[in-house]
Amino acid sequence: MRTPAGIAACVVALQLAACSSGGAPDARPLQNDIGGPVAETVNGIAVPQALLEAVARARGLDLGKPDQRSQALNLLTDYVLLAQAAQQNNFFAEQGFRADVEAARLQGLGNTTLERLQQEASITDAVVRAEYDAQVVRAGKREYDFSQLLFANEADALQAAGEVASGRPFPAVYDAWHGKAKQAQAFTRVRQDQLPEALAKALATMQDGDATPVPVRTTFGWHVVHLDATHALAPPTFDQVKDSVRHGLLMSVGRERLQKLKQQARIEYPPGAAPPQPATAQPPRKPDGADATSRPRGTPPGNG
Numbered sequence: 001m002r003t004p005a006g007i008a009a010c011v012v013a014l015q016l017a018a019c020s021s022g023g024a025p026d027a028r029p030l031q032n033d034i035g036g037p038v039a040e041t042v043n044g045i046a047v048p049q050a051l052l053e054a055v056a057r058a059r060g061l062d063l064g065k066p067d068q069r070s071q072a073l074n075l076l077t078d079y080v081l082l083a084q085a086a087q088q089n090n091f092f093a094e095q096g097f098r099a100d101v102e103a104a105r106l107q108g109l110g111n112t113t114l115e116r117l118q119q120e121a122s123i124t125d126a127v128v129r130a131e132y133d134a135q136v137v138r139a140g141k142r143e144y145d146f147s148q149l150l151f152a153n154e155a156d157a158l159q160a161a162g163e164v165a166s167g168r169p170f171p172a173v174y175d176a177w178h179g180k181a182k183q184a185q186a187f188t189r190v191r192q193d194q195l196p197e198a199l200a201k202a203l204a205t206m207q208d209g210d211a212t213p214v215p216v217r218t219t220f221g222w223h224v225v226h227l228d229a230t231h232a233l234a235p236p237t238f239d240q241v242k243d244s245v246r247h248g249l250l251m252s253v254g255r256e257r258l259q260k261l262k263q264q265a266r267i268e269y270p271p272g273a274a275p276p277q278p279a280t281a282q283p284p285r286k287p288d289g290a291d292a293t294s295r296p297r298g299t300p301p302g303n304g
């Protein structure tokens with residue numbers, strides 16, 4: 001079912017140039033000369049077939065199937081009608097409306113351009129295989145279940161670790177300190193490549209039931225960790241994940257191209273305006289997705 005919010009988001013995306021440079025707002029429902037055969041005419045406006053194909057691609061619809069073609073055509077009609085309504089109601093006279101439309105246009109343009117830059121990359125099957133092999137090596141041969149207290153300062157970490165070292169059960173220490181810790185959390189099936197290097201090395205030397213004798217320092221803070229269980233890691237086969245690996249490589253290409261554009265750009269800010277802060281790393285968290293060397297059932301937490 002089409003929701004008003006979803007329709008509105010797509011309508012503003014259709015506004016391909018919210019404001020002409022230095023002049024009055026350009027409120028035309030269709031603002032790019034796409035050309036080609038016409039899919040429909042809405043209140044006298046010819047809507048090109050290429051635009052219908054774009055809507056279908058965005059929604060994963062197959063125009064060769066009558067029911068899906070009808071769905072795409074209905075969506076496109078809604079978008080054009082709402083774009084005409086925006087023009088008729090003079091919504092473009094409002095600065096906020098123009099800004100919302102332009103933000104949606106930039107988002108769509110940016111995403112589509114990034115996809116095109118990724119498509120230009122030549123990623124052969126040999127490159128995909130080499131990346132898969134490298135990921136298997138980085139993943140290691142074991143997965144860990146562990147509980148951790150992560151502290152922002154060393155003094156608290158040392159005190160908690162000292163309580164464990166003195167013989168107090170880790171669950172009791174965990175309960176006593178979880179309210180003061182920066183993070184108190186249990187993890188399952190974590191690979192070495194999903195952890196800060198120092199923490200991965202510490203876990204590799206531990207036996208099930210061990211706790212770190214002293215806090216492990218990483219860029220996230222000081223970790224006091226109890227190793228609950230170790231599991232042998234059997235990664236999926238190449239054929240199972242080759243599409244995911246290829247997708248990951250394409251994403252990396254896109255990020256690299258965008259980073260290069262940023263490095264080459266001249267970006268200035270008004271006096272007194274602070275530039276954006278660089279992204280900061282985050283401590284490990286609960287699973288929220290899958291990566292190329294994960295089993296299909298899901299993935300352990302990463303460190304990013």
